[in-house]
Amino acid sequence: MPAKSRFTREADFRRERDFGAKVGATFEFVVAQFKPLMKCLLYFVLPGALLAGIGMGLFMSKLLGMLPSGPTGRNRLGGPVQIAQQYDPTNPFANATAVLGIGLTALGFLAAFILLSSTVYGFVRVRMATPPEERVEPGRVWAVVWARLGRVIGAWLLISIIMVIGMGVIGGALSLIGPGFIVLMGPLLLWVGVCLSLYFPALWMEDGGVTAAFRRSFYLIKGKWWSTLGLYLIISFITGVINYLFIIPFYALMMSKVLLHWEFDMELLSVAAMSFYALGWVFTAVLPLVAMLFQYFNLVERREGVGLRQLISQLGQTTAPQVSSATYRPDEEGEY
Numbered sequence: 108m109p110a111k112s113r114f115t116r117e118a119d120f121r122r123e124r125d126f127g128a129k130v131g132a133t134f135e136f137v138v139a140q141f142k143p144l145m146k147c148l149l150y151f152v153l154p155g156a157l158l159a160g161i162g163m164g165l166f167m168s169k170l171l172g173m174l175p176s177g178p179t180g181r182n183r184l185g186g187p188v189q190i191a192q193q194y195d196p197t198n199p200f201a202n203a204t205a206v207l208g209i210g211l212t213a214l215g216f217l218a219a220f221i222l223l224s225s226t227v228y229g230f231v232r233v234r235m236a237t238p239p240e241e242r243v244e245p246g247r248v249w250a251v252v253w254a255r256l257g258r259v260i261g262a263w264l265l266i267s268i269i270m271v272i273g274m275g276v277i278g279g280a281l282s283l284i285g286p287g288f289i290v291l292m293g294p295l296l297l298w299v300g301v302c303l304s305l306y307f308p309a310l311w312m313e314d315g316g317v318t319a320a321f322r323r324s325f326y327l328i329k330g331k332w333w334s335t336l337g338l339y340l341i342i343s344f345i346t347g348v349i350n351y352l353f354i355i356p357f358y359a360l361m362m363s364k365v366l367l368h369w370e371f372d373m374e375l376l377s378v379a380a381m382s383f384y385a386l387g388w389v390f391t392a393v394l395p396l397v398a399m400l401f402q403y404f405n406l407v408e409r410r411e412g413v414g415l416r417q418l419i420s421q422l423g424q425t426t427a428p429q430v431s432s433a434t435y436r437p438d439e440e441g442e443y
Contacts, residue, residue, distance in 0.1 A: 113239070115234065115237075116235075120235060122405070124404075126338065129338055129401045129402060133397045133398045137394070140230075143230070144393070146245055147226050147230055148223070148393070150245050150249075151225075151226045152389050155217075156215065156219040156385040158215030159211065159219055160378070160381045160384060161382060162208045163208065164374070164377040165204050165211070168374040215385075219385075221260070223389065223392055223393070224396055227400075228310075228396070229249075229252040230248050231400060233247050233251055255311065258316070262320065301335055302328050303321075304339060305328055307396075308403035312404075327410065328406065334402075339398065342394050345394065353387025356383055357381060
């Protein structure tokens with residue numbers, strides 16, 4: 108049985124893999140590089156995730172306040188629950204805490220996701236360029252991330268512009284043909300979204316620009332769209348199941364208020380519960396990113412054989428192993 112890869116060499120990444128091997132490699136990589144990768148994520152991604160968790164906690168505390176504290180639908184003072192006085196969904200500025208929570212959530216998740224993908228792919232790029240016996244340090248990863256952060260933000264802006272313009276133009280054209288044709292926007296967006304799943308791996312693993320990586324993602328996925336979608340769905344399902352465990356404390360908080368009539372500081376405990384969920388999100392969201400990275404390497408290898416050419420070019424460059432025997436030596440007398 109072959110030994111599992113430690114993912115310390117470039118050749119460990121640049122391989123052709125079938126569907127099951129890509130799923131297995133995703134988890135093997137996370138396990139093999141868990142400590143240095145998680146250290147980088149805690150340094151660079153956790154602040155944004157916690158900011159999002161605080162925002163979600165503030166907002167969800169207001170939603171919890173709308174729930175009745177008992178089966179009779181009355182609050183802790185004995186009077187009926189006045190939902191409109193606590194939060195009016197038609198007037199978002201009626202509650203500053205809820206508005207602040209929504210803003211912090213949006214800002215935190217935007218920063219966290221940009222830094223999450225950048226940290227994961229930057230880590231892999233540094234790992235591939237680092238000698239196998241050395242560990243990847245956060246400082247080296249941040250240097251790579253910082254150098255390419257402008258390119259990553261530009262890629263996000265390009266995707267946003269294309270999606271807005273595309274949805275407006277194509278959606279308008281379909282609606283002019285007939286109202287029923289607007290349903291074609293769903294499959295079209297799905298097709299584009301799957302193609303763009305290779306956008307950021309191409310942007311980080313290659314030295315081209317923003318538009319070059321955009322074209323590259325569509326080129327690589329030709330003929331492999333369905334397998335890419337299947338891989339993403341399987342990994343996303345596994346991620347969702349694991350991520351569900353981190354939302355259980357908030358559900359427990361909700362049920363304790365509705366069924367057990369417990370009274371508590373909703374803002375403080377909601378922030379704590381949602382911050383725990385955000386922490387779990389940082390760990391689980393790594394899996395789809397790594398899976399798409401191995402799909403990228405797989406498709407590059409199938410089309411161009413980059414890893415195979417590197418292995419061939421390295422033949423004969425290493426010193427030949429010295430064969431020796433602990434029992435017989437050339438300078439000793441004995442029976443041979």
